[in-house]
Amino acid sequence: MSNQQELSKSRGFLLPKVRRVIQMAMLAVLGQWSFYGIFRCPFLVPFVSCEVCPVITCWGRITSYFWGFWLFLPLSVIFVGRAFCGWLCPGGFVNQMIGKISFSKMRVSNQFLKIAPLGMVLSLAVVLILWLGIHNPRSMVPIRVGDFWNSIQLSFEHASLSWLVRTFVVLGLVAAGLFITNLWCRFACPTGGLLEIFKGMALFRVFKNSACNDCDACLRICEMGTRPDEENCTNCGDCLKTCPVDAIKFGRQGKSDERYNQIQTKEEIR
Ligand code: SF4
Ligand code: SF4
Ligand code: SF4
Numbered sequence: 597m598s599n600q601q602e603l604s605k606s607r608g609f610l611l612p613k614v615r616r617v618i619q620m621a622m623l624a625v626l627g628q629w630s631f632y633g634i635f636r637c638p639f640l641v642p643f644v645s646c647e648v649c650p651v652i653t654c655w656g657r658i659t660s661y662f663w664g665f666w667l668f669l670p671l672s673v674i675f676v677g678r679a680f681c682g683w684l685c686p687g688g689f690v691n692q693m694i695g696k697i698s699f700s701k702m703r704v705s706n707q708f709l710k711i712a713p714l715g716m717v718l719s720l721a722v723v724l725i726l727w728l729g730i731h732n733p734r735s736m737v738p739i740r741v742g743d744f745w746n747s748i749q750l751s752f753e754h755a756s757l758s759w760l761v762r763t764f765v766v767l768g769l770v771a772a773g774l775f776i777t778n779l780w781c782r783f784a785c786p787t788g789g790l791l792e793i794f795k796g797m798a799l800f801r802v803f804k805n806s807a808c809n810d811c812d813a814c815l816r817i818c819e820m821g822t823r824p825d826e827e828n829c830t831n832c833g834d835c836l837k838t839c840p841v842d843a844i845k846f847g848r849q850g851k852s853d854e855r856y857n858q859i860q861t862k863e864e865i866r
Contacts, residue, residue, distance in 0.1 A: 716789030
């Protein structure tokens with residue numbers, strides 16, 4: 597193995613560790629935001645009605661002070677597809693950690709798993725109906741105390757049935773990740789669904805070139821149970837060095853495939 601190959605291999609093994617460190621840092625920065633969204637946001641759809649929300653301690657209010665914050669997600673999709681899910685989202689990190697102890701990894705390829713991600717599109721549709729269709733009703737008395745357990749208890753005590761249903765559905769689907777790895781992020785998250793719809797336009801991505809022989813080695817190590825550039829791939833990069841035929845690359849897809857085909861043609865001529 598050449599020095600160059602050894603260097604790129606060691607970088608490949610380092611990448612998942614770097615990703616974990618970044619995810620932990622993002623949990624520290626944005627984790628409280630997710631906590632508010634699930635347990636303390638009085639609206640059915642969190643983070644979209646912050647400008648009229650009376651919970652003044654919520655981190656979600658940053659979006660009402662600085663609307664440009666929301667530009668980050670579309671910009672990140674244009675450049676790196678669903679990388680927000682693989683690298684930055686605190687919810688994704690928690691789901692991936694639950695996935696570590698789940699009973700079934702479900703890292704296989706079958707027809708059901710091909711269509712199951714449509715669940716994300718379905719939940720996105722429900723969110724849009726709640727938000728734009730019935731104007732995101734406030735369905736819980738805003739809880740202003742800061743204490744963690746106390747605020748959760750008060751939220752449940754003062755919530756309407758609709759808030760309880762949405763919260764138990766979300767928590768239930770996250771907990772179901774104990775039985776099917778990453779169930780929430782693979783099949784149910786509306787934000788993931790939105791990113792999934794638009795990730796096709798990404799300039800840079802993890803992808804497999806025409807050397808791929810469908811061995812599925814990448815799928816078996818993937819936390820999202822998928823293969824590069826297929827449904828649910830988050831550009832996390834964990835699989836970059838797992839391919840036995842070195843078919844997995846990161847960058848602009850067309851360019852790399854051209855290079856691969858040129859090398860193949862030269863070898864065939866020899
Ligand atoms: S699917 Fe949803 S919860 Fe999971 S990482 Fe993406 S945005 Fe976060
Ligand atoms: S490990 Fe490589 S050859 Fe096997 S399925 Fe993945 S990309 Fe294709
Ligand atoms: S296919 Fe590779 S890059 Fe895509 S999510 Fe799975 S491990 Fe990450």
